[in-house]
Amino acid sequence: MKLVSLISGGIDSPVATYLMIQRGVEIVALHMDNRPFTDDKNLNKAMDLVRHLRDLTGSPIKTYVVPHGPNHIAFARNCQRHLHCLFCRRMMYRIAARVVEKEGADGILTGESLGQVASQTLQNIMVENQATKVPIIRPLISFDKVEIIDIARKIGTYEISTLPGLCCTIVPKKPSTAARAADILCEEQKIDIDALIEKSLEGMYVFSPEAL
Amino acid sequence: MYSVLKPCKTSAAFEAIPRERFSLDLDRCEEILKNVCTIVTNAGILLIVNDQCEVSIHKDGRLILKTDSQELATDQAGRIAGWLEGTPAIRKHRDPRG
Numbered sequence: 619m620k621l622v623s624l625i626s627g628g629i630d631s632p633v634a635t636y637l638m639i640q641r642g643v644e645i646v647a648l649h650m651d652n653r654p655f656t657d658d659k660n661l662n663k664a665m666d667l668v669r670h671l672r673d674l675t676g677s678p679i680k681t682y683v684v685p686h687g688p689n690h691i692a693f694a695r696n697c698q699r700h701l702h703c704l705f706c707r708r709m710m711y712r713i714a715a716r717v718v719e720k721e722g723a724d725g726i727l728t729g730e731s732l733g734q735v736a737s738q739t740l741q742n743i744m745v746e747n748q749a750t751k752v753p754i755i756r757p758l759i760s761f762d763k764v765e766i767i768d769i770a771r772k773i774g775t776y777e778i779s780t781l782p783g784l785c786c787t788i789v790p791k792k793p794s795t796a797a798r799a800a801d802i803l804c805e806e807q808k809i810d811i812d813a814l815i816e817k818s819l820e821g822m823y824v825f826s827p828e829a830l
Numbered sequence: 831m832y833s834v835l836k837p838c839k840t841s842a843a844f845e846a847i848p849r850e851r852f853s854l855d856l857d858r859c860e861e862i863l864k865n866v867c868t869i870v871t872n873a874g875i876l877l878i879v880n881d882q883c884e885v886s887i888h889k890d891g892r893l894i895l896k897t898d899s900q901e902l903a904t905d906q907a908g909r910i911a912g913w914l915e916g917t918p919a920i921r922k923h924r925d926p927r928g
Binding site: 654655657659687689690694695699741782783786787 | 840841843848870871873875876878882886894897898
């Protein structure tokens, strides 16, 4: 099996990726670059995490980076603020689905766990899933944060994930925890989603293994 | 204009909190600031500029200063305040406590 793993610079996604590599899954990494709403350190952390996982498991990990900042700007300028994290995740899944197609992969892998942050309620996850028909695998869905951190420490990713890095600055103060699909679809009609996806893919590049 | 400067929880930046309540018209801020620093983007709900360091300017006046130097962050917050103080970009709110 081959999965496209959404790797941020955080604690959860490298743990999810590690667990699936241990199950024999081939991984293609995809980092959504949130600059200028984060800083360079997040991209560097994500790449360090991929390198660490590659060295730890001996598994080659092809890594794509996609500029996600312009997508944030489009949603922030045109759509309801409290739904921003849902628009963001739905765009990530749509773009990841295109990478799945390009790579002949079988699905998308994420580090989400239920209820951990506002975007990860069951209702929001259901709405996010509807952005794509590609299967989304969430090996950490039932884990709590302590369990995830325990694994991260054991595999040596925790120290990298907790290095300084700016959190996303465009997250709304009061994000929706119970979005309705109808509201999301209505808001997304204000945006040319297909054009945004194509633009994102035009800016996509493979992060060279030599640079790792 | 800014009295509190505290490190973000990730220590990758500093946050400047306004001393009094006001809101910013970010389009007007952009008009003013484009003459003195580089506009990175105006996302409508926040404006990002680059001067001595990159700064995210929020509508409620908060600044996120992307540097690990407190000295530079303090100086940068002062520069932004100096450029915006007294301009129509700032809408001051009355204190409800009188």
